[in-house]
Amino acid sequence: MANGVWHRGYEIEINLSLPDLGHSDRPGLRDEIMLSVAARDPELLECLAHHDGRTCESEAGGKSPWMFIRHGRVGGRRPLVAAHLPVTHKPTPAESDQHKATKERIVATALDYGLDATTETSTRGPGGRSIVDALVTGPDGTQIGWEIQYYPLGKSGVYQRSRKARDNGLMPLWLTKSTRADLIDRAPWARVDDMPWREIADGRAMLIRGGFRYLQTWRCVPGSIRQCRDNGGAGHCDGLHADWFLPDLCEPPKPAIHIEDLVVTSATGETLAVFVPSRHNPRSGRHMWVPVRDCAHWKEMAGTTELPAEPTSEPDDSVTFDEQELDRSCSAGQDTFFRSDPRPVRDLGQPTGGLTLPLLPHRPTAAGSTMALTIADAERAAIAASLGCPVWEVGPCANCGQFIRRFGRNAPMACAACRRERR
Structure with a gap:
């Protein structure tokens, strides 16, 4: 990853390691270059080596000399880094087969239960044109737009596509096979096991491992099956606690949820997508699919008929500026100081923090x-x-x-x- 780019609009060099990017006279420059590629000219930011007429390793490899900016992750630091377009990961043949088999299974399930379903459906509305992998329509007209995301997609892409789907009257449902996917808890989601496409096509059980939860309530008294939510597990408060748990962590354990269950119940309204904010930060929280009855209980206990709206963006991460000299070489394909650490595990299966009623x-x-x-x-x-x-x-x-x-x-x-x- 590079620490600098050429801005073709302003015809200036940008040093990403400096707090002012090397241009104190342009206070809004950082926000401008951090826009998603879809919201700006894709050729706005250029590899410095390419601009100087030197060899751009990316272009030499048949790719693009144009760049985008993102937050890196290196040993606890969060530098701004530049990388070459395209930003999307090209699926391998195995990933493409998985994707196709899952999409066809979702549609086949919906049709078997008398629901309307199509693949690669394009919709247009206030949000613009939107294409989903599978569109399932319920009896009352509820439309679930399945996004099968078996390869990496950044959080900005998740927010943007989810917002567009909602604007077009669809409820997005993102499906992943990775516990590290950026889409987890940034939109309604579900996680399944990573399995060969033939097993998906042959009907092997696809359990929902994350993204679906049940509401559990318990009286916080001595001998309770669960610990106190407010005292760090020490003692009891004589109150009533409520929280959301994965099926196998319920007391007693609930039956496992299969992908077929979610396909049908999400479209019929028996399962709803909710966002439960964190107890300490309402800007963060957990997205989950829950039974409609549990959702009604939660609203009554929380004293409201509406759940808070989920955030459609995130505050900027705290950025680290190392104030280095500008590196004018092209680092495409090289292991450099700016290589990002592995994505953290996001699907931890932890409770939400719940609520307590004295x-x-x-x-x-x-x-x-x-x-x-x-x-x-x-x-x-x-x-x-x-x-x-x-x-x-x-x-x-x-x-x-x-x-x-x-x-x-x-x-x-x-x-x-x-x-x-x-x-």
């Missing part, structure tokens, strides 16, 4: 024989989710006042502990 105090009735409990709607929803019953069946134990499934067919009047004491 229990409200009990208040005795005038008669004093039972406990009439003051309960908020959000708390009632959390208790109903933990008991696995509708909210209207939640009520107090006639003896101790603990919340139980009090109403409905075969519902007891007292909790199990009180019933044991009376025997």
